[in-house]
Amino acid sequence: MVDILVLVGVFLVTFLVGVVLILKVPPRLHTPLMSMTNAVSGITVLGGLLLFSGEVETSWCIQALGAIAIAAGAFNMLGGFAVTDRMLKLFKTRD
Amino acid sequence: MNNYIIEIAYLFATAMFIFSLHWMNDPKTSRRGVVAGAIAMFVAIVATWSAPGVTQHWWIILPIIPAAVLGYWLAQVPLTAVPQRTALSHAFGGLAAGLVGTAKYFYWRYCVADPAMELTTFRMCAIVAEIILGYLTFTGSLVAAGKLQEFKWLPQRPWVYRGQIYVNLGAFALAVLLGFLIVLVPDGSWSSAAFVLIIILSLNFGWMLVMPIGGADMPTVISMLNAYAGLSAVAMGFVLNNKLLITAGALDGSSGLILSIIMCKAMNRSFLNVLFGAFGQVQTSAAGEKKTAKSETPEGAAQILEQASLVVIVPGYGMAVAQAQHRVRELFDQLTRRGIDVRFAIHPVAGRMPGHMNVLLAEAEIPYDRLIEMDDINHDLPQADVVLVIGANDVVNPAARSDKNSPIYGMPIIDADKAHMCFCIKRSMNPGFAGIENELYYADRTFMLFGDAKQVVGELGKQLAGNSGIH
Numbered sequence: 001m002v003d004i005l006v007l008v009g010v011f012l013v014t015f016l017v018g019v020v021l022i023l024k025v026p027p028r029l030h031t032p033l034m035s036m037t038n039a040v041s042g043i044t045v046l047g048g049l050l051l052f053s054g055e056v057e058t059s060w061c062i063q064a065l066g067a068i069a070i071a072a073g074a075f076n077m078l079g080g081f082a083v084t085d086r087m088l089k090l091f092k093t094r095d
Numbered sequence: 096m097n098n099y100i101i102e103i104a105y106l107f108a109t110a111m112f113i114f115s116l117h118w119m120n121d122p123k124t125s126r127r128g129v130v131a132g133a134i135a136m137f138v139a140i141v142a143t144w145s146a147p148g149v150t151q152h153w154w155i156i157l158p159i160i161p162a163a164v165l166g167y168w169l170a171q172v173p174l175t176a177v178p179q180r181t182a183l184s185h186a187f188g189g190l191a192a193g194l195v196g197t198a199k200y201f202y203w204r205y206c207v208a209d210p211a212m213e214l215t216t217f218r219m220c221a222i223v224a225e226i227i228l229g230y231l232t233f234t235g236s237l238v239a240a241g242k243l244q245e246f247k248w249l250p251q252r253p254w255v256y257r258g259q260i261y262v263n264l265g266a267f268a269l270a271v272l273l274g275f276l277i278v279l280v281p282d283g284s285w286s287s288a289a290f291v292l293i294i295i296l297s298l299n300f301g302w303m304l305v306m307p308i309g310g311a312d313m314p315t316v317i318s319m320l321n322a323y324a325g326l327s328a329v330a331m332g333f334v335l336n337n338k339l340l341i342t343a344g345a346l347d348g349s350s351g352l353i354l355s356i357i358m359c360k361a362m363n364r365s366f367l368n369v370l371f372g373a374f375g376q377v378q379t380s381a382a383g384e385k386k387t388a389k390s391e392t393p394e395g396a397a398q399i400l401e402q403a404s405l406v407v408i409v410p411g412y413g414m415a416v417a418q419a420q421h422r423v424r425e426l427f428d429q430l431t432r433r434g435i436d437v438r439f440a441i442h443p444v445a446g447r448m449p450g451h452m453n454v455l456l457a458e459a460e461i462p463y464d465r466l467i468e469m470d471d472i473n474h475d476l477p478q479a480d481v482v483l484v485i486g487a488n489d490v491v492n493p494a495a496r497s498d499k500n501s502p503i504y505g506m507p508i509i510d511a512d513k514a515h516m517c518f519c520i521k522r523s524m525n526p527g528f529a530g531i532e533n534e535l536y537y538a539d540r541t542f543m544l545f546g547d548a549k550q551v552v553g554e555l556g557k558q559l560a561g562n563s564g565i566h
Binding site: 018041042050053065069070075083084085090 | 109112113115116117119120121122125126128129132133136139140143144146147148149150151154155157158159161162163165166167169170171172174177180181184185187188190191192194195197198199201202205206217317318321324325327328329331332333335336337338339340341342343344345346347348349350351352353354357441443448449450451453454457458460462463466468
């Protein structure tokens with residue numbers, strides 16, 4: 001029970017930190033912000049990795065689901081970072 | 096690597112994610128933010144991968160390589176296609192969450208000695224949330240990406256029918272109800288079938304949610320799907336008892352939520368209205384008396400622009416579709432060379448994703464300090480000599496201020512009608528996406544420049560370049 005409360009607390013605190021930080025991002029950076037947080041949601045690859053960490057023998061079905069999940073998460077993450085950096089390179093002030 | 100070190104690595108990664116969002120608040124530090132985010136992700140993956148028990152390395156390496164190549168390749172799309180790339184990326188994030196939830200349920204159900212021990216009530220709640228959010232984000236984002244890419248076989252206009260909201264809500268409610276049942280009985284003889292049924296319902300709910308939405312409402316939808324993808328990662332963190340999944344997902348979820356609230360405010364819609372997908376209906380405009388709009392030639396418009404001292408340009412989705420941003424830059428150069436003050440008025444929902452116009456104009460190397468947000472530019476508009484509207488429609492419609500019967504009444508707009516003179520570049524007099532007549536086009540001080548945005552703006556720039564030879 002205590003473990004669950006810790007997890008929920010971690011969620012609430014980070015969510016609030018996120019809200020405070022996002023409100024400070026100016027609208028002109030909203031598109032890069034979204035592809036950036038989109039890349040961060042590629043953190044789901046960790047879930048795929050953890051599927052392969054059990055001591056118990058898993059079936060090939062579960063391995064296949066995990067492999068697809070890793071591919072999808074990695075696509076999300078790498079593409080997100082790449083396109084964000086490409087956009088941010090373009091933001092310039094008057095020289 | 097032992098668990099203690101992994102926890103420290105996760106803490107470090109969370110801190111880096113927070114710093115990366117912090118650095119996103121200024122264009123000067125924003126690239127540092129991307130580097131911080133990438134480092135955090137790298138540390139997180141290495142720490143998880145090197146955990147004791149991860150032995151099946153080929154199952155991990157083989158999928159990562161093609162996905163990385165494909166992801167990098169798709170990141171090279173033209174910047175006008177960034178909204179659909181982002182939607183596609185959301186789809187895969189959601190899919191990953193859904194698949195991990197599915198795999199984990201069946202693993203605990205069939206591969207461990209004591210399923211009842213593993214399938215606790217808390218875990219089952221989290222798994223149900225994870226798969227519903229994950230799979231609905233998957234199909235919802237795919238439809239959003241398809242609509243943004245303007246595939247012929249997908250209707251661009253909202254797809255609506257009578258009772259749609261009840262069908263959608265019914266599918267969602269049924270999925271939640273089944274989820275509730277398998278939380279109570281996670282290992283009954285029918286539980287696996289119910290689990291699969293939840294997946295099917297969520298997949299269907301996702302596309303049905305996005306089908307009735309289109310065009311100008313896309314920025315809200317994309318932000319919403321962003322939040323769902325983040326929240327499904329949070330749910331995954333609860334399932335796997337992994338704090339980093341929770342923190343990273345929470346940051347993503349808060350970002351999506353805040354952006355969708357900002358988009359809602361910019362369109363004067365309630366957040367609940369968006370959550371239940373009951374928006375985007377085609378508005379039928381009442382047939383009023385026939386009014387005529389005056390048109391002007393690029394030559395004439397160029398001469399007037401030349402005499403101005405303050406020009407405000409209002410870009411919209413039409414500029415993106417026509418890929419006119421580089422021509423706009425040439426026009427900007429011609430005008431600033433003459434000492435004319437040129438500012439860009441950016442409406443929060445202009446384009447198809449939050450901040451879309453800023454990125455396109457940045458691509459065309461227009462200095463970002465020339466891009467002014469709606470509230471600030473509205474103070475300047477009464478002093479503006481000329482407003483040039485490029486492919487924007489509803490965001491400059493004065494009916495939002497004055498006509499209580501208009502569907503967009505109350506939506507904050509850019510006061511283009513308050514300038515001394517207004518030029519609107521438009522293909523034809525067809526009403527915009529929302530199907531609402533725009534009073535601005537018939538105002539005394541408004542002149543239409545008919546044609547493709549890229550062509551007309553290019554023509555204006557050419558005229559100005561030619562004229563400067565005479566001076």
